[in-house]
Amino acid sequence: MSAPMTRRTTFLAAALLIGSLAPAGAQEKAPNPVALPAEATQRETAVTADATLAYNARVEAVPLYDPKGEKVAEVVVTSYLLDRTDAKTRPITYAFNGGPGAASAFLNFGAIGPKRMPFGTEGTTPSDLPHLIDNAETWLGFTDLVFVDPVGTGYSRAVGNNDPKDFWGVESDVDTLSRVVAKHLALRNRLMSPVYLVGESYGGFRVPRIARQLQARDGVGVRGLIAISPVLDFAIRDGEGSSPVPWVSALPSLAASARARKGLVERADLADVEAYATGAFLADLMKGPRDAEAVDRLSARVAELTGLDRAFVKRLGGRVDIQTFARELRRDEGKVGSLYDANVTAFDPFPSSARARWEDPVLDGALAPLTRAAVDFYARDLGFRVDRRYELLASDVNRGWKWGSGQSLPESTSALREALALDPKLKVLVAHGTTDLVTPYMESRIVLDQLPAFGDPERVKLTVYPGGHMFYTRDGSRAALLKDAKALYGAE
Template sequence: MLAQEPGALPPDASAKRTAATPDDTLAYTVAVEPVPLSDPEGKKLAEIVVTSYTLDRTKPALRPITYVFNGGPGAASAFLNFGGLGPKRLAFGNEGDTPSDPPAMVDNADSWLAFTDLVFVDPVGTGYSRSVGGGDAERNFWSVQGDAESLSRIVAKHLASKNRLMSPVFLAGESYGGFRIPLIAKTLQSRDGVGVRGLVAISPVLDFSIRQGADSSPLTWVNGLPSLAATMRETKGPVTRADLTDVEAYATGPFMADLMKGPRDAAAVERISAKVAELTGLDPAFVKRLGGRVDVRSFVREFRRGQGKVGSAYDANVTAFDPEPTAGRSNFDDPVLDGALAPLTRAAVDFYARDLGYRVDRRYELINGEVNRKWRWGDGQEPAESASELREVLALDRKIRVLVGHGATDLVTPYMESKMVLDQLPAFGDPERVALKVYPGGHMFYTRDASRAAFTRDVKALYDTAAPAE
């Protein structure tokens, strides 16, 4: 028998499993396999690992199928697989969760598997996926356009190989994954011959230009203020979008007007500093020193500084102790993102190795910083955006529906950024085709039980409308 090359991926693996929900017991097949990508001459360039869940008692050829991507760039799909969408889930990312918690999985009562088969995709450099050629091959995959083209090809190849070309196709993505799914949908639609019925973007950035130029543009501060206020208000209980209408009105009205006057207008600075301090609960003198412009790093440190704690940019009410509580500045790990690294990595490796017998002789890359550092955002001067592709796929296919979900206390991708982009879309025959929903929680709001359940209900309603049962 030939020896396996070091780091080579093992053969495909699958298993039969069940998961209990309040209404049903889901019997399903879980499978993991590498999907190869080759150049036009047939030379293998990469192996993309996909993990799929297929409900056993249905006719898969006609059942909806959803391809799921995480963000980063450089993050594996384990966050969504084990955090909220798959049939098994792990508790992480909430106040009280720690890196040393055992990665114990439980049945996910809110799994999307109840209404769609699921395929979790790990792009090159994440999870166990890898490029084969190295160097130039990685450059091709680690770019906005190369990423969209390669992942579109993966979706098309997987659909064909599994005889799922008749299935209604949906795409879901978190953070940068939410940015990439309009690009993938457009590429599928125009190049690979696959129409997409719906998109679910979770905490996305749809247009990076909105968050640039903070020294001269008010948009960063306007879009961030409602999420800062939500953090303060959540100390008294869960916060919904309806609880923030007054903050949205202030941010887009008097706040923006005063920001436009600039720091030389002392009266304007005085007004916004007093109001921002009131809305955020921060020390008024501290807010005034910042001219009413409170950046994320300062907020997550100052909001809990009296308790010797720092918050997470991903969910500002999830905290850890400040390692340097008396220092003027402090460097600290993010309580959510860094806190989730150990339990999620352990859970993923254990899942593949023990549950599926899929053992890989290299590190599982939950978050690959090299991918992020080397990412190529484009050759022009314009910041990357996928709102144009979203507009184009909606215009061409009147049946596509879109749901954008955000957490109220997410400071990494504030929900107001998406509101600004979506408000500029034409109705395309029906303004209800595109919906923005805001849930209690942060960037990964689906880790909260109530928010996960509400989000799943909203997603199922989209599927029922976009792909009604025959």
């Protein structure tokens, strides 16, 4: 991969860290790919802390058509349906990952699906065997689950002469995915089911917009939204050269990463950092670099909080960017940290280079085993064999993404406000990890603190757990997320 980018562009271009694997004999590129197989199902069980769950796993392609009735795309969805007689009225949750360009395998096999592959922690390597185990923290006990792979990810694709790039953009993506949800509900006779949406990373940006689109156009109300490590407003992270806000929002996560070297860090452990970041730190940043006393003050405090050398921090003007921090925090050990969780490390491949260049220990470390696990699950467990590449992280989707026109950066806060205002029953959970440098939790705090109460301030909750961007790879944090999700669904 290329050298780590800024905090803003790292998130936007995460799919440049591409991983894919095709079954034996598959072609890398097929000019006219064969049709996807028919839907496949398999009855499975999973053991949780509360019960042994019997369920049906199903993979299918949801076809999309243009106004002329011609098929334009096939969107692959993977469903887990608990064996129950009241399935029509049971909650159903649609899950999306991010990127843009990521398939849903991260949430499926890492967080909430009935099977889980341990990954993303210290010691994860590309050669780890992709062994799936029962997920004791699956959400299947209180909701059926549907994992959606947008066009260009997983096995989903445009068909015929349709250009896949037509689906790669902020607006077209929401339009497509809301259609998939509405159509799947109708096809599977689930229109009477309470509907929930969960999204990770860019998927967390998606879900408020999808919910609003479903309300306004598709005639589907959404009962709850769960955004995991999201960016809700890209403008907050923009303008690091002149705006103090990106530095304010990043500092608590930098401090958490430094403190986590001694043990787990909860949000309560960061109260002093949040107070400093939004108080004296912000005030000194506003004074600018020409105020030597302000620079001295903030450099000394930032060095203390981050564990970095004070003189080094002062050379940066007290403004420590995430890739510099991830390299410097463990540099004395010859290691670099992950931007997704700074305390998951790998050896620096170019320790003498002035320019930081390394593969991300979390994302790249998990890429191969997670891709192998997904391909094996579809082919061997479900019998859904596809003679084409499985795109876990599709760089062409990410590079081709259309972020919109005009001068404003994209945001989903307006859609969230509108959805909450229209439906007083809608509840929202925004979840972050303390040591995530890519989407720091303070960004979401800034956004959510500006929302009106809409009758009940408890309808929107921000939760922060030990861990990084994929904090659910940690057993305790995954269990805590399960508990908070149960509360949202009313399933405690």
